[in-house]
Amino acid sequence: MASPAALAPPMIVSPPDYGLLTDLYQLTMVACYAGEGLDQRRASFELFARRLPQNYGYLVAMGLAQGLEYLSQLRFSEEQIAALQRTGLFTQAPEAFWELLRAGRFTGDVWAVPEGTVVFAQEPFLRVEAPLWQAQLVETYLLNTLNYQTLVATRAARLREVAGPAARLLEFGTRRAFSPQASLWAARAALAAGLDATSNVLAAAQLGQIPAGTMAHALVMAFSALEQGEEEAFAAFHRYFPGAALLIDTYDPVVAAARLAAQARPGQPPVAAVRLDSGDLAKVSQAVRHHLPQALIMASGDVDEYEITRLRRAGATIDGYGLGTKLVTGEPVNGVYKLVELDGTPVMKEASGKATYPGRKQIFRRYEGTQAVADRLGLMTEAPQPGERPLLQRVMHQGQPVFEVEPLGEIATRTAQSVAALPQAVRSIDQPPAYPVELSPDLQALTDSTRRPMAHPAPSPISSRRP
Template sequence: MDALHTDLYQLTMAAGYFHRGMTSRVATCELFVRRLPRHRRFLVAMGLDRVVRYLEGLRFTDEQIAYLGAIPALADAMTPAFADYLRGFRFHGDVWAVPEGTVVFPNEPLLRVTAPLIEAQLIETFALSAINHATAVASKAARVVLAAGDAGVMEFGTRRTHPEAALDAARAAYAVGCVGTSNVEAGMRFGIPVLGTAAHMWTMAHPTEEAAFEGYVAVFPSAATLLIDTYDTLVGAARAAAIARDRLKGVRLDSGDLGALSVAVRKILDDAGCASAKIVASGDLNEHRIAELRRAGAPIDLYGVGTDLVTSIDAPSLGGVYKLVEIGGG
């Protein structure tokens, strides 16, 4: 599983240890962050589950071993004996880590591995990749959730990152308090509530906004959250209330002055007898914009946050490192 999801030098080092008779030496390595990124005062540790699954399933296939033999930098070391070692490779070490969701600070170990030297070396790249990414996203998502207060935050960022990264991002965001994700695969894989509304294309594909709303409510009578800003947001709010009535679960605002519009839309919905309908806001949101809206008293019940959250846009990389801290003889 994922055996080649690593840097070449992990494999050249493993080959070197093998041929120099160092396989019995036991090493302890720690993964930590030397300094916080700008705009961060804390981090939230995530990614351990991915690392554990990687360690449990780490294997080299015959096809992968043959490929390694064709890499010039490895060719001299890919002897039959080393190939046999890789073929039987299993991780035998011990792993200690802080629980996922733990708030951590610089120079505090997130992960500690004690294992035979080759094993401790080989897992470095994957461990850093999984934990750096998930921790960066979780730390950003935690800031967004804190800013939202008692309003919910939905993770909406799948389209703004790589498909596999989107799954890790959805899991990290949910772990720190997001109420759900738009990513259906993440919902099935991790048991995360899957949430969503409607597309502008749906409205534009109908001859009128009224027809679009009527069609949506007909198909989804118990889950009608209508997107009302395709044309005129306030007119859309009135139409949504008139058409869906007591079946209206909510409306979504995706553009414009979200603060002013949410106030006006709330009044339209309340006056129409749709006081229970929620207002969902989305569109380039982050913790700072959400804090501004809340300070202004915007009556927004749910925030959909995508790009800034899944890319951790103001701190897009985390400088986690994995270092040898102890080595035994042998």
């Protein structure tokens, strides 16, 4: 008997793997810092987006919880250290480098805006203050989780904005997310930004949610292959899942809706929900509504905020949407992670088109009543002015989280309130104007004094628009 074929090792990520889940240059820089005696210098790095994606007026910060979990669990095992040594890349690395890895834990402080907070270009939504080697090493993972979850959360907030508060919005993106891990993060970010449920069963279980979904065309086609029809498929499905949504466009959705209506019997509940996945959704939904006036009509199929807007304008009678590809993919958030201070000395990058602002910063948001009217990007040493609220809060101190894990419902409420506080024009999905963000005089003065002679000037005032 032939032996079974060997399987590839599973490429999964768990907390024991966090040490090696980084870019090579983080480790080579740490080795250099250790060799030159710089590794314990106190460093501050800030994570921010250089610019907003095209036609985005804002971003919704998300992913902090997973970032803090990573920092809390970061370790290097002897097996991982041996794996690094086997690469042959570190033969000249100092012994101090290996000692750092063996004993290393994250011992720094983290400042961040709460998840669900709206931020704009050049505004730091997370800062790490730690020994230089630690602050450097964690860049890759923090950018990965915060960039991706911020992308999905922002898209989810835009979808909720155009669909309205009453629409039922379901996250269907697992099969299109960039990896199984990303599918979990996408589900979390979508729910935290205002969607109602996810079809991802594992994500729902881990988040304490109830998964939501319908059925696939395969069920109807399987019954048809056995010389039965849609009616038999629908009846069978409802025997085990009464009231579940029926996918009615495998063949002709209007004919299917008419048959479902004709089969209704007095005293029996009407069809509760149907889903449409193709065709002219506006016209088809109107015809289905005629036959099934009480049914919840869901739509899916590469739907995004622009398609929802078009459907609403076309008079579609759709009550909710299954959102997949366009929610969990798209133009990435251009988040970067840059050194801004070392041992109290402010530093800045001055490369043309990529200049950064020096020093540890705070975002001050000015309100008139409940409406946000402008932001001031200043230094952490500055005090808020009348009507302003500082947004960055300390969430980790000496390697220990200092805030309670927030329920998704609380984050979703913050997302809704944060977006609703913006001017209506900034919330537009079509060429939104820039929300006003200005540098404080102190930050401008620090930038001018830090800049090297003959260097290109940093942009000022800040623009949230994509160049």
